[in-house]
Amino acid sequence: MRRTPARRPTMKDIARRAGVSESAVSFALNDRPGVSETTRDRIRRVAEQLGWQPSTAARALSGEGSATIGLVLARPARTLGVESFFLQLVSGVQEVLSHRRLGLLFQVVEDIDAECEVYRRWWAEHRVDGLLVVDPRDDDPRPALLDELGLPAVVVGSTGAARAGGHAISNIWADDAGAMASIVDHLYGLGHRRIVHIAGLPELAHTQARMASLRAEADRRGLPEARSVTTDYSDTGGAEATRRVLAGDPPPTALVYDNDVMAVAGLAVASERGVAVPDRLSIVAWDDSVLCRATHPALTALTRDTATFGRHAAEQLIALLDGGTAVRIQDDLPTLEPRGSSGPAA
Numbered sequence: 001m002r003r004t005p006a007r008r009p010t011m012k013d014i015a016r017r018a019g020v021s022e023s024a025v026s027f028a029l030n031d032r033p034g035v036s037e038t039t040r041d042r043i044r045r046v047a048e049q050l051g052w053q054p055s056t057a058a059r060a061l062s063g064e065g066s067a068t069i070g071l072v073l074a075r076p077a078r079t080l081g082v083e084s085f086f087l088q089l090v091s092g093v094q095e096v097l098s099h100r101r102l103g104l105l106f107q108v109v110e111d112i113d114a115e116c117e118v119y120r121r122w123w124a125e126h127r128v129d130g131l132l133v134v135d136p137r138d139d140d141p142r143p144a145l146l147d148e149l150g151l152p153a154v155v156v157g158s159t160g161a162a163r164a165g166g167h168a169i170s171n172i173w174a175d176d177a178g179a180m181a182s183i184v185d186h187l188y189g190l191g192h193r194r195i196v197h198i199a200g201l202p203e204l205a206h207t208q209a210r211m212a213s214l215r216a217e218a219d220r221r222g223l224p225e226a227r228s229v230t231t232d233y234s235d236t237g238g239a240e241a242t243r244r245v246l247a248g249d250p251p252p253t254a255l256v257y258d259n260d261v262m263a264v265a266g267l268a269v270a271s272e273r274g275v276a277v278p279d280r281l282s283i284v285a286w287d288d289s290v291l292c293r294a295t296h297p298a299l300t301a302l303t304r305d306t307a308t309f310g311r312h313a314a315e316q317l318i319a320l321l322d323g324g325t326a327v328r329i330q331d332d333l334p335t336l337e338p339r340g341s342s343g344p345a346a
Contacts, residue, residue, distance in 0.1 A: 008052075008123065008124060009047075009050040009052040011026060013050055013052075014043060014046050014047050017046045017050065018046040020035075020043060024043065025043055027040075029043065029044070029052075067102055067103060068102065068103040068104070068105050068127060069097060069102055069129065069130050069317060070104075070106075070107075070118075070127065070128035070131045070132070071090070071105070071132045072106075072107050072108075072115045072118050072119070072133075073086070073106070073107070073135075074108075074110065074114065074135065075108070075135070075201070075233070076232055076233075077108050084287070084291065085287050085289075086134075088306035088307045089134075089307070089309060089313075090106070091310065092306065092307035092308055092309060092312075092313075093314040095307070095310075096311050096314035096315055100318060102129075102318075105122070105128055112140075112141065116145055119131065119145060120149070123149045130152040130153060130320060130321050131152070131153040131154075132153070132154055132317060133154065133155045134155075135157060136158065137205055138203075142155075143155065143169055146169060147168075147169060150168070151168075152169070152317065153168070153169045153317070154171070154313050154320070156309075156313045157173055157174075157205065157206050158173045158175075158176050158205050158209050159171055159173065159205050168326055169326050170316045170326045170328065170329070171328045171329070172313050172329045172330075173331065174304065174309070174331045174333060174334060176206045176210050177212065178213075179334045179336075180197075180210045181213055181217055182333075182335075182336050183256055184213075184218070184226075185217075186338065186342065187282060187284070188223075190254075190343060191344050192254040192282060192345045193226075194225045194252040194254070195214070195252060195253070196228070196245045197211065197227070197228040197255075198229060198242065198262055199228045199229065199230045200230065200233045201232060207230070207258065210286075211228040214226055214227075214228055215228075225252070229241050229245065231258075231262065233258065233259055233261070234261070235261045237262065238261065238263070239262075239268065239269050241266075242255065242265070243269055243273075246269070246270070246273060246275060251275075251281075252281070253281060254281065254282040254284070254342070255282070257285050257286060259286055259287055260286075260287055260288070260292050263291075263292065263299050264285075264292070264295055264299070267283055267341070277297060278341055278343030278344075279343065279346060280346050282300070282341060282342040282343055282345070283299055283342065284299070284300045284301065285299045285300070285301040286301070287301065287302060287304070287306065288301035288302065288303040292339075293339075295341075296340075297340025298339040298340050298341065299339055299341045300339045300342040301336075302335070302336055302337070303336075304332060304335070
């Protein structure tokens with residue numbers, strides 16, 4: 001059943017509830033003279049009860065919108081400075097927004113609850129006209145919240161079993177399961193039977209899709225030692241996970257990393273342990289970058305045009321803002337670029 005979007009409280013609502021004029025509300029909430037202290041206090045109490053927040057954009061006051069798109073990232077801040085994926089994604093997004101003279105409001109928070117709280121505040125304050133939502137999860141609370149608030153949004157990434165649709169919520173995604181299958185096919189063809197996936201955050205839908213695909217491919221090919229271990233996407237987390245799995249008996253012959261940063265960290269760990277790449281260990285990275293191409297040996301990696309992916313996401317959001325209907329679009333499948341870090345199993 002389609003839910004009617006919530007309506008932001010206005011000065012007119014406050015005036016009606018408090019039994020005063022709209023000009024009196026404006027005087028009271030902007031600390032201007034013209035109303036008594038008793039009336040000022042009453043108006044402020046009513047505003048608080050209604051959940052009113054002042055608009056931060058003059059255009060919003062005139063009903064023209066904020067001319068701003070929001071993006072909130074609920075990930076450890078330390079993982080963002082070196083990971084190229086989000087930088088490339090945002091560069092593509094910004095390219096599209098600049099043509100429409102739209103700004104991008106970006107914030108990093110600790111967890112999904114904090115992200116939802118930011119959405120509520122931005123909605124109440126008229127801060128954004130729409131949202132790009134990343135890192136979808138199973139049992140994701142964000143689509144229902146955005147549907148309730150009536151904020152147009154594009155969910156970027158595989159949603160798995162999560163609900164992505166709403167009255168104005170589109171979804172653009174790439175086939176993570178198919179991409180993992182291509183990696184396993186590459187490594188299996190090289191003779192690898194002990195494959196370990198150094199995965200990212202376990203609650204993310206795309207992490208779950210990659211892990212499930214590895215299990216399915218391993219079952220199909222009879223690889224009982226193939227498995228996934230989860231991390232926080234950081235170089236430190238990737239290095240620690242690499243040390244643990246290489247200490248196993250027997251150790252894996254191939255490692256698949258969920259981002260370029262962890263793959264480079266894993267290559268360094270292999271070097272410090274005297275494990276030759278690719279003679280004794282093959283390494284594959286998700287999402288190609290300059291880091292992957294600058295190492296020795298260069299890292300085999302999944303390649304895709306992440307900036308174009310960002311452009312497509314921004315274009316879908318603008319289509320919603322222009323009155324278009326919500327859609328679900330599968331973007332191009334990433335392709336594997338074999339390089340020096342993957343070779344025949346020892």
